[in-house]
Amino acid sequence: MGWLSKEKPLVGLDIGSHAIKLVELSLRKGKYRMEKFAIAFLPPGAVVDGVIMEHAQVADAIKKLFQSRKIKTRDVAISMSGPSVMVRILHVPLMTNDELEDQIEFEVEQYIPFDLDEVIWDFHVLREDGVDAEGESQMAVLLVAAKIDIWESRTSVVKDAGLNPVVMDVDVFAIENMYGINYDESPDEITALVNVGASYVNIRILHPKPNVLPDGASVFTRDVLIGGSRYIEMLKQELGLSDEDAEATIRGLSVEAVQPGVDVILESINGEITAEVIRSFDFFRSAMEGAEREEIKKVLLSGGGAKIVGLHQMLSEQLGIEVELANPFRQIDLADKVYTREALVELAPLAAVGIGLATRMVGDR
Numbered sequence: 001m002g003w004l005s006k007e008k009p010l011v012g013l014d015i016g017s018h019a020i021k022l023v024e025l026s027l028r029k030g031k032y033r034m035e036k037f038a039i040a041f042l043p044p045g046a047v048v049d050g051v052i053m054e055h056a057q058v059a060d061a062i063k064k065l066f067q068s069r070k071i072k073t074r075d076v077a078i079s080m081s082g083p084s085v086m087v088r089i090l091h092v093p094l095m096t097n098d099e100l101e102d103q104i105e106f107e108v109e110q111y112i113p114f115d116l117d118e119v120i121w122d123f124h125v126l127r128e129d130g131v132d133a134e135g136e137s138q139m140a141v142l143l144v145a146a147k148i149d150i151w152e153s154r155t156s157v158v159k160d161a162g163l164n165p166v167v168m169d170v171d172v173f174a175i176e177n178m179y180g181i182n183y184d185e186s187p188d189e190i191t192a193l194v195n196v197g198a199s200y201v202n203i204r205i206l207h208p209k210p211n212v213l214p215d216g217a218s219v220f221t222r223d224v225l226i227g228g229s230r231y232i233e234m235l236k237q238e239l240g241l242s243d244e245d246a247e248a249t250i251r252g253l254s255v256e257a258v259q260p261g262v263d264v265i266l267e268s269i270n271g272e273i274t275a276e277v278i279r280s281f282d283f284f285r286s287a288m289e290g291a292e293r294e295e296i297k298k299v300l301l302s303g304g305g306a307k308i309v310g311l312h313q314m315l316s317e318q319l320g321i322e323v324e325l326a327n328p329f330r331q332i333d334l335a336d337k338v339y340t341r342e343a344l345v346e347l348a349p350l351a352a353v354g355i356g357l358a359t360r361m362v363g364d365r
Contacts, residue, residue: 010077010166011036012174012357015058015154017047017198017229018304022065023354024073025332032181032359033333039350040065044243049199049225050082052153055160062161069338075164077360078154079353081171081223082200084147086112094128094137104143112145121145144170167360171195172204172221174356175302179206181359182330189297193326194277194315195352196305198228201273203280205296207288220284224276226269228305234265252309270314273305277315302326302352328355 012023024036040061046054090107092100104123112119126140151168158165175193185191187208195202205220228250235246239261249262281296288294301312301323316323328351329344339347 009073010075010358010360010362011071011073011163012354012360013062013076013078013158013163014174014354014357015047015052015062015078015157016042016304016353017050017227018042019198019350020058020061020065021350021354022069022071023351023358024069024071025355025358026335031333032331033335034329035335036069036071037336037339037344037347037351037354038065038069039347049229050080050084051150052157055153055157059157059160062158062163066161066163074162075166075362076158077167077169077357078158078165079169079171079174079357080146080150080154081197081202083223083225084150085170085223086143086145087170087172087221088143089126090123090141090143091130091132091138092141093132094139100125100139100141104141107143108145111143114145114147118148119145120148120151166362167357169357169360171197171200171353172202172223174353175202176204176206176219177356177359178302178326178328178352179300181355182326182328182332183300186297190294191298191300192277192281192296194299194301194303194323196227196273196301196303196308196311197353198304200225200227201276201305202303203277205281205284207294220280220287222280222283224273224280226272226276227303228308230272231266231269231305231308234269235262238265250308252307266308266310267314270308270311273311274314274318278318281319296321299323300326302328302349304350306349325349326352328352 009025014021019039019041022038026033026035042061046057052058088111092103095103108121109116122144124142126142128139130138130140132138155165175195179193185208191206193204201224203222231250232243232246235241235249299319299321306325312323327348329348334341
C-alpha cells in the first residue's frame with residue numbers, strides 16, 4: 001500500500017476524532033466533479049487524538065456511510081497526522097533505486113525517533129538535479145514514517161468495514177492537494193494552510209520558489225497537539241456543559257445551558273491556537289535563507305474548528321494577515337443531488353482533507 005501514492009479514482013475517507021468525512025470525485029476533461037459527499041459524526045471517545053479506541057463503532061459508522069450513499073467503489077484513500085507521523089526531506093548522493101532503498105533504511109535509523117520495529121516508512125524522490133557544497137550530484141528524497149500500531153488500526157478498521165485501503169496519506173499532503181485543485185498558486189505569494197481538526201492543528205506553509213529552506217525544500221510542515229476537542233473538554237470541565245451543548249456553544253448557536261465564562265474559555269483556547277500558528281510562522285521565517293525572507297501573504301483556514309467562535313478573527317488580528325475560510329468545493333462541479341451549493345459552503349471547512357484524499361488514484365505512490 002503506497003504512502004505517497006491514474007486510472008481509477010479512490011474514495012477519500014477522512015477518519016477524524018469528531019467525524020468521518022467521505023468524498024467521491026470524478027475527473028472529466030481535467031475538471032473535478034463531486035459525485036458523493038457524506039459525514040457521520042462519531043460518539044465521544046470513539047477516536048481520541050487520532051487513535052481509534054472503539055474499533056467496532058468506527059467500522060460500523062464507515063460501513064453505514066457507504067451504504068447510505070450507495071457507493072460501489074471499495075478502494076479508499078485514508079490519512080494520518082500528529083506525533084505518530086514524521087515527515088522529513090533528506091539529501092543523499094545521486095544513486096540507483098536499489099542503492100537508495102538501502103540508504104533510506106540507514107537514514108531512517110538516524111532520523112526516526114522510534115525503534116525501527118515500531119515504524120512503517122516510505123519515500124519519494126523529489127528531485128535528482130541537486131548539487132552539494134563540494135559540487136557533487138545529490139537527490140532530494142521525501143521520507144514519511146509512522147508508528148505501525150496507528151497505521152494498522154486505521155487500515156484494519158477500514159478493512160473491517162468491507163473496504164480496501166489503497167493509499168495511506170498524511171493530512172497536510174491531502175490539504176495541499178485540496179488547495180492545488182481549487183486555488184491559483186501565485187508565483188509571488190507565500191501561502192499558509194492551517195487546518196484545525198478535533199485533535200490537531202496541521203500547518204503547511206508553501207513558498208512559490210524552490211530551495212528556500214536549508215534542506216532544499218519550499219514547504220514547511222508542523223502538527224500541533226491542540227484542536228476542537230480542547231474547547232469541548234474545557235466547557236464540560238469548567239461549566240458542566242454536555243457534549244452537545246459544548247459543541248453548539250463553540251459554533252455560536254444559542255444554548256440555554258450556557259453560563260457566564262464561555263467567552264473567557266473560548267478566547268483562551270483561541271489564543272493558544274493563535275500562539276502556535278504565530279510560532280510556526282516564526283520558525284518558517286527563521287529557517288528561510290537570508291535573501292528569501294519574504295512575508296506570508298495568505299492564510300487559508302480549514303477543518304472542523306475553522307468556524308469556532310472568534311478564532312478566525314483572532315488569527316487575522318494577531319497575524320496581521322487576511323485569513324480566508326478555505327472552500328474545498330471552490331473549483332469542483334456538483335453532481336451530488338443531496339447537497340445544494342449553499343449547504344456545501346456551510347460544510348466546506350470539514351471537507352478539506354477528504355477532498356484532497358479523493359484526488360488520489362489507484363496506482364499513486
